[in-house]
Amino acid sequence: MKNVKMKLIASRKIAENTYEWKLTDDYITQRARPGQFIYIAVPGFTLRRPISIADVDQENEQFTILFKVVGKGTEQMAHFPPGMTVDCLGPNGNGFPLEMEKMGRALLIGGGIGVPPLHYLAKELVQKGMDVTAVIGFQSKADVFYEGEFAELGETILVTDDGSYGKKGYVTDALPDPSDFDVYFSCGPRGMLKNVQHLLKDKTGYLSLEERMGCGVGACAACVIPTNTKAGHKKICHDGPVFSAKEVLL
Amino acid sequence: MTDLHVQLPGLDLKNPIMPASGCFGFGREYSRFYDLSLLGAVIMKAATGEVRPGNPTPRVAETEGGMLNAIGLQNPGVDQIISEEVPFLSRFDTEIIANVAGSTLEEYETVAGKFNAAPQVKALELNISCPNVKEGGVQFGTDPAMAKEVTKKVKAVSDKPVYVKLSPNVTDIVQIAKAVEEAGADGLTMINTLTGMQIHLPSKRPLIANQTGGLSGPAIKPIAIRMIYEVRRAVDLPIIGMGGIRTAEDVLEFLLAGADAVAVGTANFQNPLILPELIRDLPLVLEKYGFRSVTEATGKAVMN
Numbered sequence: 073m074k075n076v077k078m079k080l081i082a083s084r085k086i087a088e089n090t091y092e093w094k095l096t097d098d099y100i101t102q103r104a105r106p107g108q109f110i111y112i113a114v115p116g117f118t119l120r121r122p123i124s125i126a127d128v129d130q131e132n133e134q135f136t137i138l139f140k141v142v143g144k145g146t147e148q149m150a151h152f153p154p155g156m157t158v159d160c161l162g163p164n165g166n167g168f169p170l171e172m173e174k175m176g177r178a179l180l181i182g183g184g185i186g187v188p189p190l191h192y193l194a195k196e197l198v199q200k201g202m203d204v205t206a207v208i209g210f211q212s213k214a215d216v217f218y219e220g221e222f223a224e225l226g227e228t229i230l231v232t233d234d235g236s237y238g239k240k241g242y243v244t245d246a247l248p249d250p251s252d253f254d255v256y257f258s259c260g261p262r263g264m265l266k267n268v269q270h271l272l273k274d275k276t277g278y279l280s281l282e283e284r285m286g287c288g289v290g291a292c293a294a295c296v297i298p299t300n301t302k303a304g305h306k307k308i309c310h311d312g313p314v315f316s317a318k319e320v321l322l
Numbered sequence: 323m324t325d326l327h328v329q330l331p332g333l334d335l336k337n338p339i340m341p342a343s344g345c346f347g348f349g350r351e352y353s354r355f356y357d358l359s360l361l362g363a364v365i366m367k368a369a370t371g372e373v374r375p376g377n378p379t380p381r382v383a384e385t386e387g388g389m390l391n392a393i394g395l396q397n398p399g400v401d402q403i404i405s406e407e408v409p410f411l412s413r414f415d416t417e418i419i420a421n422v423a424g425s426t427l428e429e430y431e432t433v434a435g436k437f438n439a440a441p442q443v444k445a446l447e448l449n450i451s452c453p454n455v456k457e458g459g460v461q462f463g464t465d466p467a468m469a470k471e472v473t474k475k476v477k478a479v480s481d482k483p484v485y486v487k488l489s490p491n492v493t494d495i496v497q498i499a500k501a502v503e504e505a506g507a508d509g510l511t512m513i514n515t516l517t518g519m520q521i522h523l524p525s526k527r528p529l530i531a532n533q534t535g536g537l538s539g540p541a542i543k544p545i546a547i548r549m550i551y552e553v554r555r556a557v558d559l560p561i562i563g564m565g566g567i568r569t570a571e572d573v574l575e576f577l578l579a580g581a582d583a584v585a586v587g588t589a590n591f592q593n594p595l596i597l598p599e600l601i602r603d604l605p606l607v608l609e610k611y612g613f614r615s616v617t618e619a620t621g622k623a624v625m626n
Contacts, residue, residue: 073354075594118539119384119591145384161594284380284529286391287591289354291347293367293396294382298375305375305396310351 088214105167106193111288113159126188138188179253180206183260213237266322277317324605325615331508332445332483335362342587343421348407363417373399383529388539392532412442423449435479451489451514463489466501473505483508511562539588540566554580570603578623
């Protein structure tokens, strides 16, 4: 991880209040693992914004992030023009574990703006020869993104809360038979993760967590999560954002 | 050549720049960005007698020109800090200052006594101003009699200089400064954060789980400058100043108000390289405003 100033190549609105950025920086593209994030400075704001990496194109030294406008900082980010230099820390955090035995069939469960890191993960898993099934959920049809990108990588089940697109309901209503999978990976709102953790408590699984962060590098202890390990509270920015589903107390 | 060196009780500072307690952990994370030997000193994260898990999350919220935090003194306890963190920091050529916290007078004494036995620790910062814990902390820092009492107790168990960290959440900070001076404090660090609250409109709830948090960042700088100026005129103790420093010009402003050295907190979050950048820029700023050394600038503000 280091502080890098990088160029914003492209910015486009990809769904309701949701933007996709393409950035170029070889330091990040050479190192970033699925599940890691970059920590973006927004001029005039005290704290940086943590955004997961959604895709990496090593050949062209480009990577992709998706973010949702939820406040003034992300609103300003939505107006960053292509060509602008963006001040980032990264890649931060641990990322999803990829070097595991017995990971033949993976279930990916994503909700809303928690979906993007699972895209990069799905690509890497497929490249390793694994079968990937994705269950991705959004509030409504206008919020949907990356359906096609996931469909290219494996079976994709899409749900919306209001049923305006795909199946109606939450991702937890649409989960396939857990016995068909060796491992699961999930990212999304805390309530969704809690339900996933409970429903799949007998499976090996990994959850990517979100929290309001301070330093983003593990120094300030703002973004912690209680665990059942000897370490007690772990730092989401530094020890996570990905944790074993068996250790975090949501 | 501008002289950045500052000599304070127990501390031989190669420059007046150090991280503020709680914003820098125990230095491990920032040591990945630069050599901590560049720093004048490191003030460690607060230590309590036993391990503390801290407050529920969210623990931080951004504000206009700053942020609120309510970490709640999460720390692994003084014993582990001495056995694992102090040896790590002592690998660097910088002065180590231990921040001492507690819920009771006895806990303050215990923690201070343990740090006193750690030779690598050069001075103690007595934390009587943490606004985010239910017991202890700020209650010792807002009542002059209690501030005096805890300072006396800690001085009695410590051979090392004791810097008392003052809370700005008081009507008259000079009164507290005088009380701890009478109790034998060797120096002051100021200011800690100002208690604040921010309410999230959709949920109508405070953004911080603890309801209130300590405000830091540029928003509090004018308050820090004013309080340092007032305290400087009233007591003879050296002052390590802090509160919203982001630039070398800010550092000079603190020196002019009466600080002998400064600590930087929130700015580390925005720019992990802020401390070495301030150390690089300070000589130029001192020179620009006609100073040949840091000590020459201290207390040189001229009133209207």
